[in-house]
Amino acid sequence: MHNFDVIVVGGGASGFFTAINLAEQSPDLRIAILERGKEVLSKVKISGGGRCNVTHACFVPNVLTKFYPRGERELKGPFHTFCTGDVMQWFEDRGVVLKIEDDGRVFPETDSSQTIIDCFLSEATSYDIKIIIQTIVQSIQKTDDFWSLATSKETFRCKQLVVATGSNTKIWDLLQTIGHSIIKPVPSLFTFNIKDDRIKDLMGVSAEMVTVKVKDTNLKATGPLLITHWGMSGPAILRLSAWGARELFDKNYQFQLIVNWTNDYVFDEVLEELMQNKQEHPRKTIFKYPQYNLTHRLWQQLVKAADISETMTWADVSKKYLVKLAEQLTQGAFDVNGKSTFKEEFVTAGGIDLKEVNFKTMESKLHNNLYFTGEILNIDAITGGFNFQNAWTTGFLAANAIAAKY
Template sequence: MNQNFDIIIVGGGAAGFFTAINIVEKNPKLKVAILERGAEVLNKVRISGGGRCNVMHACFEPNELVKFYPRGEKELRGPFHQFCSGDTIEWFEKHGVELKIEADGRMFPVSNSSQTIIDCFLKATQKLGIAVLTGQSVQSIFKKDTVWKVETQSENYIAEKLVLATGGNPKVWEMLQNFGHAVVSPVPSLFTFNIKDSRIKELPGVAAQVTVKVKDTKLTSTGPLLITHWGMSGPAILKLSAWGARILHDKNYQFTIFVNWLNDVDKEDTEKTLKELKQEHAKKSVSKKSPFELTNRLWESLVLASGIEVETKWADLSKIQLQNLANQLTNGTFQVNGKSTFKEEFVTAGGIDLKEINFKTMESKLHENLYFAGEIVNIDAITGGFNFQNAWTSGFIVANSI
């Protein structure tokens, strides 16, 4: 038996739900179904932002917002002029969810619980009569005359329009390749760096505002760095992992980074400062107290790494030791050996080639009535709510054009 709908949306995640709700709100006559392969919907929403759901980022200017997308910067400019962060806030408010801005610009529901977002979506789909069908793993997709036929392991569905919001699902990408779509092969995008190094071994939990560069590349990033049990994490590292997703994959995650623990202060200025400290604090021991905005533990570790004994006084520093210390502070060299997934928020760079999508409608340029929303396309962002904004914007545009 075939089940007939006007529109079928494959993928019960953020993009799929947002698309469905917006379609039926604009046109209540349409019969819409969401097919989800798992037993539960909205799983990524549930775990995002440590269970609080980082809905979006407080960046309201489309031309600024696009800069957070290593892949998709150029393509998203138009879509963000149609539906941007301010529209997202308004949309959720209209649906009974108030959002708040945190100091780092990330936005969460005031309730501090991702369940609020899930409940909002489930309530809307029920109210609008959208069929949410779980345990429906798509086995094949056909185009027959003017309709799409979707087969799952247990049912056949027929619809005039098909929206794919399946995120990084390789099986769906494969089906699309059979339809002539080019898929940019996926590589991990948000990950932390595995580093074994005596300088940071005893310092998990210590953070600093840094500039990090990857040797022999143009990759550079500034921001907070967090030392962890397995190496380095924090926004500065995650940004590098997103912008360098392809390059670092090609290096097989074996590469060298330079860390400037003083962020933007260069080696010469640091040497000058150290010489002044040598005069001012002649009788004090170097390793005891950090004269920079670094924790004492990190400072002490870098002092020892410069070949300076724990009890050495400032007055007794040799020229070489002073240079070594300036070098450790502004140009520390670390070997990265592998990566770790960042929390459960597994993001991939890769997906439908952006050249094959009309970004005014999010429709396939190769097949009429085939639309894409969310991370199924080759768009991804750094951490901070930007991947969700892409889901909301692309879902809104699909709904609008349908």
Template sequence: MIANYDVVVVGGGAAGFFTAINLAELYPHLKIAILERGKEVLSKVRISGGGRCNVTHACFIPNELAKFYPRGEKELKGPFHQFCSGDTIEWFEKHGVALKIEEDGRMFPVTDSSQTIIDCFLNTAKKLKIEVLTGQSVQELFKSDTYWKVTTNQGTFKCGKLILSTGSNPKIWDMLQEFGHTIVSPVPSLFTFNIKDNRIKDLMGVSTALASVKVKGTKLKATGPLLITHWGMSGPAILRVSAWGARELFDKKYQFVLQVNWLNDLDFDTVLEDLKEIKEENAKRLVNKFCPFDFPKRLWESILTASGITTTTKWADVSKKQLADLAQQLTQAEFQVNGKSTFKEEFVTAGGIDLKEINFKTMESKLFSNLYFSGEILNIDAITGGFNFQNAWTGGFVIAKNFEV
């Protein structure tokens, strides 16, 4: 038996629900179904932001917001002019969810609970009579001149318009590839660096407010807070490099040299001259007791050791070579990276449907009419901070706003 709908949304995640809800609100007469392969819907929403759900980011200028997307920056500028972060705040407030801005710009529900977002979506979908069907693993997609047919392990669904919001689902990508869509092969996009080095061996939990990092021999670099972990390095600076260098680092098999400037933009020569002055002015003081930089004490002591300076050394006794080594360790420290680790529980990939095959005014396929995409099924990804969800909200809104009924 075939179930007939006006619209079928495949994927019961954030992008799928947001798209379906906006469609149902704009066109109440549409019969809409959401098909989710798992037993539960919105599972990624539940764990995002440590269970608080990082809904969006407080960046309200479309062109500036687009800069947070290593893949999709150019394409998202138009959609963000249709629906940006400010529109997201207004949408959720209209649906009974107040958001708050944290110091780093991330935005969460004031309840600090992802369940608030889940309840909002489920209750709104129920009110709008959107059918939510779980345990629906897609087996086949079929396109005729006038309709789409979706066959799952539980039945067959026929619809005039099909929306795919399945995220990084290789099975769906394979089906689309058979239809003729180009799939950019997925690689990890948000990860931390595995480093075994005596300089950071016992510094787990130590962080710096502002460091600059660069992958040696490439153009990959970033600036921001850096966190030392028991497996290596993490923090915003590392995650930015991992995002923008996703494919390049994959090709390197995650084996490369990371250059770290613990003083951000200060160069070797400048720091060396500063150290010479510090030596003269603090001759009688112990080097390890007087750190002239805004550093955690443990990190300073580790850098001194790496420079051949003992804890009992006075500034007056530091040699020219030791000063040069210290300036080197502060501004040009090199660490061998051997592998990566997933960032928290958030596994983000670069890859998906080639963006050249999407009409970003409508989010419709350029190859097939009445086929739309939203969310991470596309070759779009962002750094951590609410940006991947914003892409989902924007795509869902653009589909609904420009829908031809």
């Protein structure tokens, strides 16, 4: 039997952040991190295309919460305690220089996730945090004042237990045995599979600003859209997939996507502008003059879809065909048939029911001395560094709460 004051289950971003911040405040505590894999911080390594998107340069807590389809209400208080600016300061204080990119994402200046991993490992070493790998937790029990963890190696015992295992369903199952409720996990952040002649040969083409909606629902998102060889991706689609995670799961990922390629122009406005082109550019060939910042290739596919021939000029075209073109531009319907995972950044909506957690301390409301941090909770965000921010903030709060007990 191995005894520790604090055991953190899960050697990922949130687990390390919790352990390091706790050790800093209470250096005398014996702290261990248990990790089931061969190496720690593996998700940090691949995140942001191997660059590690540490956080997002959104510094207002109430605005920041808007990026979380699940967890928006609960994270308000925590973000007022420890927000993006605090995270950036934390890394800078430890010699990791960060940079903010144009889209607000924050990366290490080295553009390498290894910089973040090295920082964590050196902090853990300096505080003598024990890192125990290839150790699978098989049961969690509370006896007297101690937590007892039977693992694939041996039994560990601790006074304070932090569970930071992300969307590990086996750990969720174990937590149900001690009374916690799990919101069933479904995928979030995925791209849409669409076979459609309008986008068939346009792989790699993007539109700067579109609005996408799921037909017959309230689901709607705005942003850039990228056409891929399997369908559609890009920020607008990923946002829609995050907010619609449950609803789209219930539809078995079969639905109609309505795309407004002009972003926020409505049908009538677009039709009026197209009619104006008849007066202003009668001799120009419609096919050759893209509108609404669309690329030539995308514009041409939409023109074809409106049954307008390649040689037709604005003067030649009748209103009937311009109506069709305005429909293609503002309310093109695409059949979605399935989804694909977005890069390696697999995110799930689901996890520990947020009603069972105290968000001032991240402690379980059902058991004293049991804490949850990061994605094990039913919290998830859109892409852009927000999921890591949840990991840092909840880890920081748990560390503070445990340190206050000693």
